Amino acid sequence: MNTPVMARVLRSTAGFALRNKTRVASFVSQRCLSTSPVLQDDGEKKSFATRQVQFIKSIFDKSDFGPYEIQKESHSSQLSDKENVYEIQFHAVKPEDMEEYLKQFSKFQELMHEKKTGAHLIGSFTVEIGDQDEAIHIWEYKGGYPVLNNATEIYRTDQDFINFRTSRNKMLRYRKNQILLPFNFWPAPVPREGKNIYEMRSYTLKPGSMIEWSNCWAKGLRYRQDNDEVAVCGLFTDLGDLFTVHHMWGYKDLQTRKETREMAWSKPGWDECVAYTVPLIRQMKSRILIPTPFSPVQ
Structure with missing residues (x-):
């Protein structure tokens, strides 16, 4: 998958996650990190997918629904x-x-x-x-x-x-x-x-x-x-x-x-x-x- 197409897919995935309150960050991480091209970034090799995943995770970290809510008492x-x-x-x-x-x-x-x-x-x-x-x-x-x-x-x-x-x-x-x-x-x-x-x-x-x-x-x-x-x-x-x-x-x-x-x-x-x-x-x-x-x- 070329870089522009991957960028559109990842941005669409993040938007879908926010609208539907699903948790796709781990899925994107597992599926994209192994298949994305490695690009040059400031003299260091850095995966394009890695940067996109970090962006998506930052959205989840700032959102209200998050991966899991912090609990103040036991499940039981x-x-x-x-x-x-x-x-x-x-x-x-x-x-x-x-x-x-x-x-x-x-x-x-x-x-x-x-x-x-x-x-x-x-x-x-x-x-x-x-x-x-x-x-x-x-x-x-x-x-x-x-x-x-x-x-x-x-x-x-x-x-x-x-x-x-x-x-x-x-x-x-x-x-x-x-x-x-x-x-x-x-x-x-x-x-x-x-x-x-x-x-x-x-x-x-x-x-x-x-x-x-x-x-x-x-x-x-x-x-x-x-x-x-x-x-x-x-x-x-x-x-x-x-x-x-x-x-x-x-x-x-x-x-x-x-x-x-x-x-x-x-x-x-x-x-x-x-x-x-x-x-x-x-x-x-x-x-x-x-x-x-x-x-x-x-």
């Missing part, structure tokens, strides 16, 4: 006003042991209640579409971290739980957990009855973009409440894989899911929600879940 305090914390456990079960695993976990969740740990099972699922032979359990700790700490202490020291872990661990290929907080705009998860399927959509976001994500979805959530779709829970990690978000949706079946998602695109505003949030995503994953017989959410 801004995005979640509830005292409860949640734990999601991911257990990869050996295929031959899944039935026995579920039997033992059913007894385990009853034991958690009997021992007065303060942990409440919100939902328990097996993965139907996604990572096969995976079980996912969502726990709620009403009262926050003090209750979680108490439950952990009992779980680690009580002999009944020690025996359970000894038996359970032989049936697992791997396991991990996350501690999460609920978005303040998302409905609280509640027990559900009937025959349903659930989709857990998991997103790994760019660091620093959680507030922007929340602002978009606080508006976008209203486009996804038709055709018997249920927004079960919206959680973001506080410990574990950071900048991870889980949205869980309930449907009657896969056909209902298909129809509901297509209906959202007919509503003005949903396309903007997608357009603004997709650039924030580094990785995303979808799982279709089936409730276990003992899950409060059915």
Whole structure:
């Protein structure tokens, strides 16, 4: 690309960014620096694209929207006003042991209640579409971290739980957990009855973009409440894989899911929600879940 053409492209890019509030400086930097001709400038070799990128970045630095706003308080305090914390456990079960695993976990969740740990099972699922032979359990700790700490202490020291872990661990290929907080705009998860399927959509976001994500979805959530779709829970990690978000949706079946998602695109505003949030995503994953017989959410 010759110099005059490149200059027009970069100036146009900067103008588009200012008008539409998009962040293109890093994109220009990555794409142009490796392809632009090197020109002589005051006896030193300096990339034309470099000077243009510096100009664009100076505009962003002086603009109100900037790359990210400087925050005066933590994301968790801004995005979640509830005292409860949640734990999601991911257990990869050996295929031959899944039935026995579920039997033992059913007894385990009853034991958690009997021992007065303060942990409440919100939902328990097996993965139907996604990572096969995976079980996912969502726990709620009403009262926050003090209750979680108490439950952990009992779980680690009580002999009944020690025996359970000894038996359970032989049936697992791997396991991990996350501690999460609920978005303040998302409905609280509640027990559900009937025959349903659930989709857990998991997103790994760019660091620093959680507030922007929340602002978009606080508006976008209203486009996804038709055709018997249920927004079960919206959680973001506080410990574990950071900048991870889980949205869980309930449907009657896969056909209902298909129809509901297509209906959202007919509503003005949903396309903007997608357009603004997709650039924030580094990785995303979808799982279709089936409730276990003992899950409060059915």
